[in-house]
Amino acid sequence: MALSSPKCPSSSHFAPAPSRHRRSMASSSISSIQSPARRYFVKRSAFGSARSRQWNVVYMREASTKEPVTTKKEVPLKNVGNGSVPKISSEELKNLGGINVSEKETTVSITVVGASGDLAKKKIFPALFALYYEDCLPEHFTIFGYARSKMTDAELRSMVSKTLTCRIDKRENCSDKMEQFLKRCFYHSGQYDSEDNFAELDKKLKEHEAGRLSNRLFYLSIPPNIFIDVVKCASASASSANGWTRVIVEKPFGRDSESSAALTRGLKQYLNEDQIFRIDHYLGKELVENLSVLRFSNLVFEPLWSRQYIRNVQLIFSEDFGTEGRGGYFDHYGIIRDIMQNHLLQILALFAMETPVSLDAEDIRNEKVKVLRSMRPLLVEDVVVGQYKSHTKGGVTYPAYIDDKTVPNDSVTPTFAAAALFIDNARWDGVPFLMKAGKALHTKRAEIRVQFRHVPGNLYKKSFGTDLDRATNELVIRVQPDEAIYLKINNKIPGLGMRLDRSNLNLHYAARYSKEIPDAYERLLLDAIEGERRLFIRSDELDAAWALFTPLLKELEEKKIAPELYPYGSRGPVGAHYLAAKYNVRWGDLGSDHYQA
Numbered sequence: 001m002a003l004s005s006p007k008c009p010s011s012s013h014f015a016p017a018p019s020r021h022r023r024s025m026a027s028s029s030i031s032s033i034q035s036p037a038r039r040y041f042v043k044r045s046a047f048g049s050a051r052s053r054q055w056n057v058v059y060m061r062e063a064s065t066k067e068p069v070t071t072k073k074e075v076p077l078k079n080v081g082n083g084s085v086p087k088i089s090s091e092e093l094k095n096l097g098g099i100n101v102s103e104k105e106t107t108v109s110i111t112v113v114g115a116s117g118d119l120a121k122k123k124i125f126p127a128l129f130a131l132y133y134e135d136c137l138p139e140h141f142t143i144f145g146y147a148r149s150k151m152t153d154a155e156l157r158s159m160v161s162k163t164l165t166c167r168i169d170k171r172e173n174c175s176d177k178m179e180q181f182l183k184r185c186f187y188h189s190g191q192y193d194s195e196d197n198f199a200e201l202d203k204k205l206k207e208h209e210a211g212r213l214s215n216r217l218f219y220l221s222i223p224p225n226i227f228i229d230v231v232k233c234a235s236a237s238a239s240s241a242n243g244w245t246r247v248i249v250e251k252p253f254g255r256d257s258e259s260s261a262a263l264t265r266g267l268k269q270y271l272n273e274d275q276i277f278r279i280d281h282y283l284g285k286e287l288v289e290n291l292s293v294l295r296f297s298n299l300v301f302e303p304l305w306s307r308q309y310i311r312n313v314q315l316i317f318s319e320d321f322g323t324e325g326r327g328g329y330f331d332h333y334g335i336i337r338d339i340m341q342n343h344l345l346q347i348l349a350l351f352a353m354e355t356p357v358s359l360d361a362e363d364i365r366n367e368k369v370k371v372l373r374s375m376r377p378l379l380v381e382d383v384v385v386g387q388y389k390s391h392t393k394g395g396v397t398y399p400a401y402i403d404d405k406t407v408p409n410d411s412v413t414p415t416f417a418a419a420a421l422f423i424d425n426a427r428w429d430g431v432p433f434l435m436k437a438g439k440a441l442h443t444k445r446a447e448i449r450v451q452f453r454h455v456p457g458n459l460y461k462k463s464f465g466t467d468l469d470r471a472t473n474e475l476v477i478r479v480q481p482d483e484a485i486y487l488k489i490n491n492k493i494p495g496l497g498m499r500l501d502r503s504n505l506n507l508h509y510a511a512r513y514s515k516e517i518p519d520a521y522e523r524l525l526l527d528a529i530e531g532e533r534r535l536f537i538r539s540d541e542l543d544a545a546w547a548l549f550t551p552l553l554k555e556l557e558e559k560k561i562a563p564e565l566y567p568y569g570s571r572g573p574v575g576a577h578y579l580a581a582k583y584n585v586r587w588g589d590l591g592s593d594h595y596q597a
């Protein structure tokens with residue numbers, strides 16, 4: 001399978017140190033074993049910790065479409081080297097009840113539902129191509145686009161080919177590879193609510209699967225109101241008869257607790273939770289993945305990770321463009337649902353969780369959900385909302401949000417929001433977690449800022465003047481662009497006097513690593529193919545996230561709270577500063593020293 005490919009282990013991706021990549025921490029492979037009566041899938045996992053490396057965790061699932069987990073066994077391993085993927089011996093396999101089905105006999109069919117759309121073109125097909133280029137897709141795979149638009153295979157290939165790119169360091173044979181990849185892409189036109197149309201798709205899939213054990217992945221890249229129709233039809237007419245069937249669901253997962261619960265109920269009529277992969281692409285971003293590594297593998301950080309040393313945490317998202325072209329969708333959701341309730345809250349949960357028992361998906365998600373459930377309900381007084389207005393700069397006029405033809409003139413939908421959140425547990429009691437997200441701001445950036453407390457009885461306080469907070473350490477994890485992790489420290493300016501300076505200890509990815517960072521969708525697609533759920537949202541996480549935001553959203557909407565207008569391309573509403581000041585916080589992204597390369 002993918003991970004046994006010599007090229008795919010993405011560890012090579014982040015040379016110079018292979019052990020730095022996640023695959024070296026959590027390697028897994030999937031094989032299947034058969035007994036006369038039942039067929040099982042066995043997932044082998046090897047984790048980086050000394051404790052778990054001695055074990056081969058075997059998940060056994062019945063090969064029904066609904067994949068009920070039947071047993072989880074821990075098989076002791078012998079001779080497992082550092083970072084290597086453990087092997088189940090044939091004797092162990094036999095003891096588990098079957099024989100190995102080789103890769104030659106299995107296939108993965110990926111159906112992109114909504115293939116004619118923006119996300120499919122922009123992200124999904126390019127990510128699949130990148131995986132193909134890296135030899136991360138199984139030997140036998142087929143990709144089908146599915147949508148209502150009429151298109152031939154050749155037209156789909158032509159459409160897709162326009163958005164495929166090779167990494168800068170992977171130009172070799174790029175056009176050959178693209179050609180080979182496109183030959184594996186096909187298209188089927190059909191309605192989203194037609195079992196017959198999905199049965200036609202099934203027929204085509206079977207032709208390509210050619211009698212092999214078939215695993216099927218459906219990526220729902222469509223508006224959410226048709227998710228259930230598709231799942232119903234795909235599950236009735238196009239799910240795998242002998243392998244796994246998984247469904248990646250794109251956000252938004254509802255608009256509030258009720259609609260989200262209804263969506264989950266709808267999906268679960270046709271799928272088990274294990275088959276549902278709710279995607280939050282921020283979890284697939286390299287620096288978000290690195291958050292846990294940074295914290296749990298460095299002694300210098302973990303002991304400081306609490307109210308005792310951390311003054312506040314800031315989660316900042318900004319885009320330097322508006323909702324251009326997506327106003328119709330956006331006006332129904334707004335920035336709080338679009339960015340805060342999912343992307344920023346997921347990062348917060350990862351940041352604040354307790355040490356998980358292991359790197360296993362359920363252990364991590366258990367810890368995240370505890371954080372979310374410990375959060376204080378959000379009050380409207382702790383939130384500032386804004387909306388961008390037209391602005392002319394350098395002779396160019398930038399539109400207001402309401403200038404979008406698909407947005408009503410009197411829309412009060414926020415395109416900016418700032419919020420103060422609190423986690424009422426022993427670790428984080430009283431620490432403000434400030435979130436800020438906005439469109440049409442002066443810059444495009446996503447970052448996590450951790451502001452530490454001042455040094456008690458600071459010997460050097462005279463050198464800093466009265467504002468001790470200016471001299472505190474700040475750790476910045478810049479998720480994008482130009483990924484970096486830097487720590488602001490105080491140091492002496494060289495020379496005979498005693499003058500202090502602020503400097504950055506800087507891990508700047510572009511300088512440290514020559515390889516390009518994979519897109520979040522690559523990581524997540526690969527995980528879904530491998531059945532790795534760690535970076536996907538479990539339904540109880542989703543419920544907890546909505547429970548936190550739903551009362552606030554209802555109040556904002558019922559009271560029609562008017563957003564503070566801010567000019568397109570500005571730093572957002574001033575209200576965000578008052579909100580921060582209420583909790584004695586200064587936004588870290590506003591100073592001139594926010595980043596030194």
Ligand SMILES: NC(=O)C1=CN([C@@H]2O[C@H](COP(=O)(O)OP(=O)(O)OC[C@H]3O[C@@H](n4cnc5c(N)ncnc54)[C@H](OP(=O)(O)O)[C@@H]3O)[C@@H](O)[C@H]2O)C=CC1
Nearest residue numbers: 114116117118119120147148149221222223224250251252
């Ligand atoms: N685009 C992005 O950057 C992001 C998108 N998402 C989510 O991903 C999903 C797909 O996004 P995106 O590609 O932008 O969506 P699109 O609006 O482009 O829709 C995708 C496809 O779905 C079909 N479709 C669109 N509207 C309807 C409708 N009302 N009824 C039936 N079919 C319809 C169309 O295909 P056809 O007419 O051929 O059937 C269209 O090509 C959405 O859930 C979105 O919220 C999430 C994050 C980012």
Ligand SMILES: O=C1O[C@H](COP(=O)(O)O)[C@@H](O)[C@H](O)[C@H]1O
Nearest residue numbers: 251281319338339343446480520
């Ligand atoms: O989910 C979404 O994310 C994008 C931003 O993603 P990024 O990876 O480009 O940072 C945002 O533009 C969009 O509104 C939102 O739906």
